[in-house]
Amino acid sequence: MTIPFVDLHAQYLALKDEIDAAIARTINNSSFVRGPDVEAFEAEYSELMEARHTVSCANGTDALYIAMKALGIKPGDEVITTAQSWISTSETIGQHRAKPVFVDIDPVTSTIDVSKIAEKITSRTVGIIPVHLYGQMADMPEVMAIAQRHNLWVIEDCAQAHLATINGKKAGQFGNIATWSFYPGKNLGAMGDAGAITTQDPALARHMACFARHGGLVKGDHEMEGINSRLDGLQAAILRVKLPHLANWTARRRAVAKRYDEMLADIAQIKTPTEVAGREHVYHLYVVETENRDSLGEFLKTQGIPTVINYKSALPFLPAYAHLGHVPEDFPIAFGLQNRILSLPIFAELNEAQQDSIADAISSFYGVVK
Numbered sequence: 001m002t003i004p005f006v007d008l009h010a011q012y013l014a015l016k017d018e019i020d021a022a023i024a025r026t027i028n029n030s031s032f033v034r035g036p037d038v039e040a041f042e043a044e045y046s047e048l049m050e051a052r053h054t055v056s057c058a059n060g061t062d063a064l065y066i067a068m069k070a071l072g073i074k075p076g077d078e079v080i081t082t083a084q085s086w087i088s089t090s091e092t093i094g095q096h097r098a099k100p101v102f103v104d105i106d107p108v109t110s111t112i113d114v115s116k117i118a119e120k121i122t123s124r125t126v127g128i129i130p131v132h133l134y135g136q137m138a139d140m141p142e143v144m145a146i147a148q149r150h151n152l153w154v155i156e157d158c159a160q161a162h163l164a165t166i167n168g169k170k171a172g173q174f175g176n177i178a179t180w181s182f183y184p185g186k187n188l189g190a191m192g193d194a195g196a197i198t199t200q201d202p203a204l205a206r207h208m209a210c211f212a213r214h215g216g217l218v219k220g221d222h223e224m225e226g227i228n229s230r231l232d233g234l235q236a237a238i239l240r241v242k243l244p245h246l247a248n249w250t251a252r253r254r255a256v257a258k259r260y261d262e263m264l265a266d267i268a269q270i271k272t273p274t275e276v277a278g279r280e281h282v283y284h285l286y287v288v289e290t291e292n293r294d295s296l297g298e299f300l301k302t303q304g305i306p307t308v309i310n311y312k313s314a315l316p317f318l319p320a321y322a323h324l325g326h327v328p329e330d331f332p333i334a335f336g337l338q339n340r341i342l343s344l345p346i347f348a349e350l351n352e353a354q355q356d357s358i359a360d361a362i363s364s365f366y367g368v369v370k
C-alpha cells in the first residue's frame with residue numbers, strides 16, 4: 001500500500017459531478033478571466049472569513065505583493081517577518097526593494113517569537129508580516145499591540161491557515177490585510193494557481209483590486225499602473241464548489257491530527273505538534289520533530305509513506321539571503337529546527353487504515369511494540 005502525501009484525486013472524486021458541471025458551465029459561458037463566478041466567489045469568501053472585502057488574485061504570492069503595494073511600501077523600507085516560512089513571505093518584500101528583517105521563531109508554535117520583534121524595529125520599519133505557520137496562528141493579539149505602539153501595518157500571511165482561530169477570532173481578522181493561497185495542496189485548493197486578499201478597509205480593497213487589474217476596475221480606465229494578477233473563471237467556479245466543504249475538511253484534519261497525537265504519544269523520540277490553549281490549529285501540515293529525521297524519512301519511504309520537510313532551510317539561511325550575512329546564532333530556534341522537522345501525510349480523506357500503517361511504521365522504526 002502506498003499513501004499519498006496529499007490526495008488531491010480523492011477530493012476531486014468526492015465532488016466530481018459538481019466540479020465537472022462547474023467547469024462545463026464556465027467553458028460554455030466563456031467567462032475565463034474574472035466573470036460571474038469570480039464575483040460570487042469573492043462574496044462567498046468574504047462571508048465565510050468575516051471580511052468586508054475579498055480581492056481575488058492569481059496566487060498567494062501576488063496577494064502579498066499587492067497588499068504591501070497598497071500599504072505604500074517604498075524601496076529601503078524594512079518589513080519584519082518570521083524566520084520560518086515559505087519564501088513567498090519574504091521574496092515579495094524584496095520585490096518592492098524593501099528589506100526583510102527576520103525574527104526567530106517561538107519553539108512551541110514555530111510562528112514568529114513576539115518577544116523578539118521590538119528589538120528589530122528601526123526608524124525604517126514600516127510593517128510586520130506574521131505567518132500562521134502549518135495552520136496554527138501566530139500570537140496576533142501581541143503582534144497587533146506591538147504594531148499599534150510603533151505605528152506599523154500588519155499583513156497576516158494566511159496561506160496555511162483557512163479557518164484557524166485564536167480566542168475564537170479567525171485568521172485574517174487582526175491585521176490591516178490578510179493574504180490567502182488556493183494552491184492545490186492548501187487547505188482550500190484550486191486546480192491551478194489562485195489567491196485572494198481580504199480586508200475590512202474599503203479604500204485598501206479598492207486600491208488592491210485596481211492594482212491587480214492593470215490599475216483599473218473598468219477596462220481602459222487606468223487610474224494607475226498595475227499588474228496582471230486575476231483569478232480565472234475556472235478556478236473561481238471550482239473554488240465555489242469546494243468552499244462549502246472547508247469547515248468539514250478542517251474538522252477532519254483536526255481529527256486526523258488528534259489521532260496522530262495519540263498514536264505517537266508513547267514514542268519518546270518523536271515530538272508531536274503543540275496546539276496552544278485558545279488557538280485552533282487547522283493542520284495544513286502535521287510536523288513532528290525528531291533527532292532521526294533523515295533516517296526516519298528514508299525508512300518511511302521504503303514503506304510507501306511519503307514525507308516532506310517544511311522547510312529544508314529557514315529563510316535567513318537560504319542562498320537567496322546570503323547577502324544579509326546571517327549566522328545560526330542569529331536565529332537559533334529556526335536553525336535548530338531545520339534538521340529535526342518532518343511533515344507526515346495529512347489531508348481530510350486520510351483514512352484510519354492508512355493512518356494506522358503510518359503510525360505502525362513509525363513505531364517499528366523506533367522499536368516501540370504496540
Ligand SMILES: *Cc1c(COP(=O)(O)O)cnc(C)c1O
Pocket residue numbers: 059060061062085086088089131157159160180181182183193194195
Ligand atoms: C503557499 C504559501 C504562499 C504562496 O502561495 P502561492 O499561491 O503558492 O503563491 C505564501 N505564504 C505561505 C506561508 C505559503 O505556504
